[in-house]
Each structure stands twice: as structure tokens, then as C-alpha cells.
Amino acid sequence: MGDVPSSENAVSTDATIAGSATPADLLIQSRNRHFASAAFEQRYWVGGDPYATAFFNALSVTFPKGETFFMKVLRQYRNECPEKLKREISGFVQQEAVHSREHLFFNKQLEQSDFDLSRLEQVLSDVIDDIGTRPLINQLVATTCLEHLTAVMAAEFIANPIHFQKADKEQRKMWLWHASEEVEHKGVAYDTWLHATKDWSRSKRWFTKSLFMIRISLGFAKNRSKGIFDLLRQDGISGPRAWLGFAHYALVSPAPFRRTFWTWGQFFLPGFHPWNKDDRHLIQLAESEYEAAIMDHPEEKEEIATLGERPKRKRLPKVA
Template sequence: MSSSIAKKEIKKAPTSFPVRRMDYEFFATPKYWCNNDPAFTHYFTGLSALFPEGESYFVRSVRALRPQIKSNPALDRDIGAFIGQEAMHSKEHHAFHVSAQQYGLDPQSLEKATGVILTTIEKIFPKKWNLLVTVGLEHYTAVLVVEMMETIHNLISDQTIKNLWLWHSIEETEHKAVAYDMYEHLYGKGLDAYIPRVTLFTFSMVLVTLFSNVYQFVLMSRDGQLLNLKSWLKFTAFSASEYRKIIPKLMTYYRRDFHPNQTDETLLVAATKKRINLDTITRKLN
């Protein structure tokens, strides 16, 4: 086989997962679409407000180091698919936030605040650290989306918003190892790679926990629900139960031998795809 033919075959080789072009329409979205409750709804809307700018930051962090990955064509192709998926997540969550304007909640302002914070971090941190923030937050989302696919989606009353979260969850699971594999390819598995990995993960967890909770308070305040103790108590009980499940999973990141693919969500993803009929609406972007 000639080298030119080999190069063409490498170029045409598929990625490990598809990029799906979604275009959700958020018509008549109920005000309290999660558990018919303000605290629940505003927590997940606040979390969603981190995604458009957060996913864009992830894309920039991997693009900054992508030229050094060209020696690994398979990983480079998956990085391209990772970028495509994350771009679609940004687009669709932004569209959801635009729809929430009808209730005067203005989650777009929270998007902008997230952008300012991440742009500042990006300027201060070296490329390696920005990649590590992405790696850490990818683990965080990979853990959270399992809970979304298993149980939390049952709390969402609006089908379009449920589809948004479940589609996003599927794709986060599909590409959960890409940024980590990129980091390991570039920096190895030694102690000099491990120490910054866990240090930046700790930083990232503090950051995402702080801002997701601050955004929930802001949205509750804008909705005039800040003193709704019944709603807060219901959400506190729910979050305590969820944290008991997710904290041990998050802590696996501190193991020296950690890798995202040590957990297998194949059956859960397959069931979730069937639940939202995803396979019939999938179109690859080439």
C-alpha cells in the first residue's frame, strides 16, 4: 500500500463517536420544568448557564495544544469530534436560555459572567493548566450525566428540555476520555503529571460548585423565590442524596491509575438513546 493511499484511509477513518447537528425549539417552556419547583429548576438552569461559555473554553483549551497531537491520528480525529460536540452543546443551551427570557430570569447574563471568568483564567493559566481544567470538568460532567440519565431526567416535565439534557448527557459520556487522553499523551503518567492534574481538579471543583450555587441563588432572587423555604428544603434533601452518590465517583479522579473509561455506561447510553429516539435523528458532520 502506498503512503498516499494510507494517508487517505487515515483521513477517512471514522471517529469513535458522531457529531450530531441538533436544533431544539423551546416553545411554551414551563416556568418550573424540573420537579415543578423553583429551586430545582433554577439550580439546573444555573448549571446550564455555565455550559455555553464553558464548552467554548474547553474547545479553546484543546485547540491550543492540538498541533502537538498530529502524531496520533486516532486521537486527533476524536479531538475534532469532541470540538464538534461541544460546539453544539454551547449552541443548544444558549437557545434554551433565550427561551427563559420570557420569565425575566435572564440566564444570558450568567452566561456572560461565566465568559468573563473563564477568559480571565485562560489568560492567566498556561496551556497545560487550561487543558487540565477541561480534563477535570469533563470528569465532573461525566459523573453528573450518569445521574441525569439514570434518575434526574424523571423530574423534568418538559419533553424538549428533557431531550436537551439527555442528548447532552449521552455525548458527554461518549467523549469523556478525549481531553484526558490528550493530557496523558502530552504529559505522561508520572508524578509530575499527576500532581498538577489533581491540583487543578480541586480548583475546578471549587469553581463549578461555587458558581452553580451562586447562579441558583441569583435566579431564585430574580424569580422572587429566595425566601421560599419549602422549595429550598425539598432541594436540599435532594442534593444531599445526590452528593452522597456522586462524591465517591468524583474522588476516583485522585487515584494515580485513574482513567475515565474505567466505568462503562454502554447499556445506560443505549437505553437513553432509545428513550429520546436519538439514533433516528442523528446526522454526522464530516
């Protein structure tokens, strides 16, 4: 992508002057979707696959508190940033607020279907509370690392149709919408980090972000795996069956971990910036699916002010 500088120092200089290295013609703003009809058609809503369903369910548990934390961190840097980046942080905050709201509703549906999320939520709370005690710059680099992980997964979920090919239609629409906005704002936290560390040496910046990425990634993998196996156990899937089944899903087919490993690792390369890879076409690809679905269901455009006003969903029985 020609507009993104080729070195981290150059990106830092550009971020200081222009506000960010996000494409100038990319407007980051919330679409404020309400997925009021995104009910579960089946307990294993990802095509009847218990492992894929547990993966996305465990991921969803992280979003309300996790994205609230990201918003809190970037808000504290917004006023000191150049105007372009300041506007992008505002767009980021708006998008993440809606994501948090929609996944809160999704998680309520899981609880109504007899999933106990308390252990997953406690682990997440402990991690966020711990990061929240660290200096603000550490909270920012942690946010930057987690946003990279999220953007990498989001791009894979959109680019590879196999992930949601057989998923419940309404859920596929919600997850594609979320993924598209994660791709859209993938450079905001990183540009904020570059601006906040503009007086650092290149080596200090690289060492700090790399160390955090290794620690964050290992913790993310460990805690999400614990959550996945917790959810699987609640449906009677445990032991070697759970481990082998999830390993096949994660690494063989559709292999979200294996397919994203190289993109994740690019974070450590000299001159990395999220927009070194221009994948705006993925935003359009995702929108083509959920926009078409919304045209078929115009009632979804109606504003629903609070979670309590949304229609209650049917309770799905446990699967033995």
C-alpha cells in the same frame, strides 16, 4: 474494562502509541440535533420543582461559553496528537459546538421568560477570562477537570430516571441527548492531557491534576450555587427557604451531588481513567428516549440554520 490499562503510566504510553484509551469501537461524532420544539411547558420545567429547575437553568448558562473554551483549548493540541486521538478531538469539538448552540437557544428562552442571566454570565466570563490568562497546559488540565465533572453528572442524569421523570418532555429529550454525548467523549480531554504530559513523572501529573480538581470543584460549586440562588430570588424564593429547599434537592432527593460524590472522587485514585468504567450502555439508554421522540416528531429533523430562524416561544410568567 479490559482494554483500558490499569495504571496512569500505562495509559500514557497507550495514548502516545494508539492515540487514546477510548474504546476502539466507540465513534465520537456529532448527532447535530436541533431541538426546535423544546419549549417550556411550565416555568418550573423539571416537574414543577423550582430547585431542580434552577439547578439545570444555572448549569445551562455555563455551556455556551464554557464549551467554546474547551473547544479552543483542545484544538490547540490536536495537530500534535496521534491519529486516533486527533480524530476524537475533532469529534469532541463538533459535539461541543452543537451543545453550545442548543444551550444558547435554551438560555434565550430563559431570558424571554423574564430571567436575568447577566450576573451568572458575568461570573462565568470572569472565571474563563482568568483561566485563559494561564499557560496552555493549565488551561488543558482545567478543561480535563471540568469535563470529568460534566461526565459524572451526565451519567447520573441518564442512569437515574428520577432526575427528568416529570420534566417537560421536550426538555428531557434535549438534556438526555446532551448527557449522552458528554458520556461518549468523556475520555478525550483526559487523553489529551496524558499525551501533553507524557514526559512528566507520574507523581507530578497526579499532584497537578489533583490540585486543579480541588480548586475547580470548589469554584464550580460556589459559582453554580450563587447562580441557583440568584435565579430562585428572581422567583421570590430566598433565605432559609431557598437554602433548605436546594439542600434537600442536592443531597436528599434526587440528590445529584450526593449520588455523584464517589464517582467524582475516583479522579484522585491511582490509575484513574474515565474509561475505567465502561458506561456506553448509558448512551444507548438516552438515545432510546430521544430517538423515539424524534420519530414521533419528524419535523425536528429539518435543518434550522440560525437561531433567528427558530420559532419564538411563548413567554412564561414569573411564579410568585
